[in-house]
Amino acid sequence: MKGAWWKILAVVLLVYTFTGGLLMEVPRLVIIHESIRALYFHVPMWFGMVVMFLVSVVYAVKYLRSHQPLHDRVSAGFAHAGLVYGLLGIFTGMIWANYTWGSPWHGDPKQNGAAIATLIYLAYFILRGSLDNQEQRARLSSVYAIFAFAAMIPLIFIIPRLTSSMHPGSGGNPGFNMYDLDSSMRRVFYPAVAGWILLGVWIASVRIRILEAEEKILDLDYEKNK
Numbered sequence: 443m444k445g446a447w448w449k450i451l452a453v454v455l456l457v458y459t460f461t462g463g464l465l466m467e468v469p470r471l472v473i474i475h476e477s478i479r480a481l482y483f484h485v486p487m488w489f490g491m492v493v494m495f496l497v498s499v500v501y502a503v504k505y506l507r508s509h510q511p512l513h514d515r516v517s518a519g520f521a522h523a524g525l526v527y528g529l530l531g532i533f534t535g536m537i538w539a540n541y542t543w544g545s546p547w548h549g550d551p552k553q554n555g556a557a558i559a560t561l562i563y564l565a566y567f568i569l570r571g572s573l574d575n576q577e578q579r580a581r582l583s584s585v586y587a588i589f590a591f592a593a594m595i596p597l598i599f600i601i602p603r604l605t606s607s608m609h610p611g612s613g614g615n616p617g618f619n620m621y622d623l624d625s626s627m628r629r630v631f632y633p634a635v636a637g638w639i640l641l642g643v644w645i646a647s648v649r650i651r652i653l654e655a656e657e658k659i660l661d662l663d664y665e666k667n668k
Contacts, residue, residue, distance in 0.1 A: 448640055455637030459483075462630040469627070480538040482630050486638040487531035488598070494524030494642050495563075499591040502584035511657065514580035517587055519650035521566060523642045528560045551605045555597035562590045576657065 463482035498520040505513035535553065536546035547553060566586055573579035 449644055452637055452640035452644060455633045456641060459630060459634040459637050463634065466626060466630060477538055477541040478627075480534060481627065482634045484531060484534040484538055485631075486635045487527050487534060489635050490638045490642045491524050491527035491531055493639050494520045494527060494646060495591050495594060497646075498524060499587050502587035505580055505584045509577075509580075511576070511580065514584065515650050515653045515657075516646075517584060518570065518653060519646040520642075521563060521587060522649045523646040525560065525563045525567070526645060527638070527642055528556065528563065532556055532560065550602075552598065552602040555601055559590075559594040559597045562593055566590055576660075 459482055463479055468476065468478050498517045501513045501517035501520065504510075505517060532553075535556070539548060539550075539553070540546045543550075566583065569586055570579055570583050573582065
């Protein structure tokens with residue numbers, strides 16, 4: 443994505459999200475009360491995380507087919523942004539759980555699945571950091587990225603729906619669309635999702651440039667030592 447328009451749009455959407463998310467009226471639901479405002483921050487983190495990891499695995503497959511270093515950098519950059527969103531999703535979820543469930547961590551299937559998925563992607567970066575050969579690192583990382591994404595989907599979206607879970611939309615619990623998610627909340631929620639995703643793309647693009655700069659430095663050092 444070239445140009446600065448989408449970065450400006452991301453800033454505008456997130457300013458609107460924070461303003462509307464904290465100041466606009468929300469439905470007064472039993473137990474949830476004001477904590478329903480976390481919907482504008484916690485849930486979009488998961489949307490953003492899935493989008494970032496999806497782009498990462500697409501470029502991992504592209505690298506395995508083309509062996510172009512750019513595809514590996516894009517895959518790693520979006521995996522980095524996805525991991526950031528995964529950690530933020532867990533953190534914001536713990537804040538929400540503390541007010542609605544009484545403690546930050548209940549061992550809920552979706553909480554446990556998110557934690558395991560995050561650890562799987564942390565191992566992805568450990569793998570990348572343990573290999574010095576760029577081609578070998580890119581090839582193994584791409585294969586691992588495919589495995590990590592395939593493992594994340596059931597951990598977060600399938601298993602919690604099949605087991606007892608307190609999360610809305612899981613374990614037989616109704617999703618937020620069946621609660622009083624009125625038009626005023628939708629006016630903030632959808633821009634929030636778009637804004638957080640655009641911010642994730644921004645984070646990934648910065649990380650990709652950093653990786654490119656690091657590779658150029660390594661190539662220069664190699665040429666000097668020849």
